Amino acid sequence: MKNVAVAGAQWGDEGKGKVVDILAEKFDYVIRYQGGHNAGHSVVFGGKRYALHVLPSGIFHADTVNIVGNGVVVDPFALLKEIEGMESKGISVTPERLKISDRAHIILPYHGIIDRWRESGSGKRQIGTTGRGIGPAYEWKASRRGVRFCDAYDMGHFRQRVEYEYTAIREIYGDMDELAEWPLSRVLEESCAAVARLMPHVIDSVYELAEARAQGKRMLFEGAQATLLDVDFGTYPYVTSSNSCLLGITAGAGVPPGAIQRSIGICKAYTTRVGKGPFPTELHDDTGTKLRDAGHEYGTTTGRPRRCGWLDLVALKYVQHLNDFSTLAIMKLDVMDSLAEVKLCVGYRLDGEEITRFPAALDALDRVEPIYKTFPGWQTPLHEVRRYDALPTEAKNYLAAVERFIGCPVGLVSVGPDREQTIFRHADLFN
Numbered sequence: 001m002k003n004v005a006v007a008g009a010q011w012g013d014e015g016k017g018k019v020v021d022i023l024a025e026k027f028d029y030v031i032r033y034q035g036g037h038n039a040g041h042s043v044v045f046g047g048k049r050y051a052l053h054v055l056p057s058g059i060f061h062a063d064t065v066n067i068v069g070n071g072v073v074v075d076p077f078a079l080l081k082e083i084e085g086m087e088s089k090g091i092s093v094t095p096e097r098l099k100i101s102d103r104a105h106i107i108l109p110y111h112g113i114i115d116r117w118r119e120s121g122s123g124k125r126q127i128g129t130t131g132r133g134i135g136p137a138y139e140w141k142a143s144r145r146g147v148r149f150c151d152a153y154d155m156g157h158f159r160q161r162v163e164y165e166y167t168a169i170r171e172i173y174g175d176m177d178e179l180a181e182w183p184l185s186r187v188l189e190e191s192c193a194a195v196a197r198l199m200p201h202v203i204d205s206v207y208e209l210a211e212a213r214a215q216g217k218r219m220l221f222e223g224a225q226a227t228l229l230d231v232d233f234g235t236y237p238y239v240t241s242s243n244s245c246l247l248g249i250t251a252g253a254g255v256p257p258g259a260i261q262r263s264i265g266i267c268k269a270y271t272t273r274v275g276k277g278p279f280p281t282e283l284h285d286d287t288g289t290k291l292r293d294a295g296h297e298y299g300t301t302t303g304r305p306r307r308c309g310w311l312d313l314v315a316l317k318y319v320q321h322l323n324d325f326s327t328l329a330i331m332k333l334d335v336m337d338s339l340a341e342v343k344l345c346v347g348y349r350l351d352g353e354e355i356t357r358f359p360a361a362l363d364a365l366d367r368v369e370p371i372y373k374t375f376p377g378w379q380t381p382l383h384e385v386r387r388y389d390a391l392p393t394e395a396k397n398y399l400a401a402v403e404r405f406i407g408c409p410v411g412l413v414s415v416g417p418d419r420e421q422t423i424f425r426h427a428d429l430f431n
């Protein structure tokens with residue numbers, strides 16, 4: 001039995017949704033283990049594009065059970081909207097196909113309000129969050145003030161918990177305009193109604209997954225965000241509030257470390273970042289614009305333009321130390337088709353000295369200058385390539401340089417958004 005984990009190797013939006021969707025049919029379970037509806041995972045097949053936020057990307061496969069793990073923070077309004085959107089497109093999201101851990105924390109309206117209020121201030125405190133209440137929901141969880149789905153097994157108890165938290169919040173944040181639109185009566189009425197509609201999906205996922213493991217069922221763990229947005233290992237404080245690298249799986253899904261046999265690091269052939277924070281290889285020139293245009297680099301969740309730059313191997317090597325991915329999936333190689341030359345960052349210069357480590361301190365990261373190795377571009381459309389051997393030599397040389405530097409095979413190459421536009425190089429890694 002091989003359970004597989006998929007996680008982002010950069011700053012998000014690498015194409016995790018596409019890879020999970022492709023692999024999901026071989027798995028009994030697809031499990032999200034962290035994040036919330038700050039995520040936007042796109043899946044394209046049959047000429048249609050689907051955007052997933054909290055629903056795991058296994059939802060398109062009739063026989064796959066999708067689990068929203070205990071480590072996810074769930075906005076009941078957003079999830080209901082997402083379910084309705086899927087149902088309207090003919091994708092059924094029954095309680096048999098979507099299960100939510102009863103230990104998952106609930107994002108309540110005041111979390112989003114606090115998140116947006118903080119971001120609306122000026123100056124250095126802005127992170128560029130998605131404004132979805134993710135950070136405050138994790139804060140409430142860590143400060144032991146969170147409300148979980150299991151609290152709603154008894155709706156009277158749930159109401160009491162929400163009322164208590166709301167009252168405390170009003171005392172501290174009473175002057176926030178948006179809060180005035182959410183008096184206690186509205187928070188209670190709407191939240192209770194939304195949570196009640198989700199309760200048929202709520203289970204104790206610890207037992208479900210323990211039984212599934214005992215029966216040899218296969219699990220695919222789907223990460224949201226990415227390693228460089230991880231609250232411990234990312235470019236803090238410009239990060240999300242969960243452990244979004246592989247290290248978050250055991251705590252966020254409720255499985256022991258031995259439950260994961262293989263892992264796939266999802267990485268674009270270049271780099272993007274949305275929101276604020278350091279980005280050593282960011283391009284502010286025509287090439288950056290070309291990458292943004294060719295890659296349609298606008299956020300799935302917020303529509304914000306993504307910042308674009310060259311692939312940073314110093315950052316990727318750091319990411320590999322943390323995750324020890326069995327294989328890399330290099331996505332969006334086709335986006336670089338028209339470039340005459342392509343670059344890989346193979347080192348940094350910090351205060352005149354060459355370094356190969358990704359610094360923890362933000363001011364150092366802000367100051368580093370990338371050292372590049374330049375490669376000739378392939379200047380051939382890759383959309384229709386389906387075999388690794390058929391890639392142009394220039395593209396293969398570029399990928400080989402990534403493999404050598406990182407010490408991890410490139411087992412999958414993606415040359416377009418569609419399921420079909422995928423090259424499996426080491427098929428055995430995906431069985």
Ligand code: GDP
Binds near residue numbers: 013015295417
């Ligand atoms: P995720 O958050 O990691 O799931 O990634 P997103 O879905 O937010 O962003 C990836 C974007 O790139 C989506 O619009 C995908 O449809 C698209 N995409 C994925 N793989 C490829 C690829 O190989 N080539 C191109 N051109 N687009 C891709």
Ligand code: IMO
Binds near residue numbers: 008011129226276
């Ligand atoms: P997927 O799963 C890219 C970024 C936000 C912001 C920071 C904190 O689609 O790859 P938050 O709302 O989480 O408190 O915002 O993290 N961010 C993402 N960037 N992809 C994502 O998800 C992201 N989720 C959060 O832009 O910089």
Ligand code: MG
Binds near residue numbers: 041
């Ligand atoms: Mg995304």
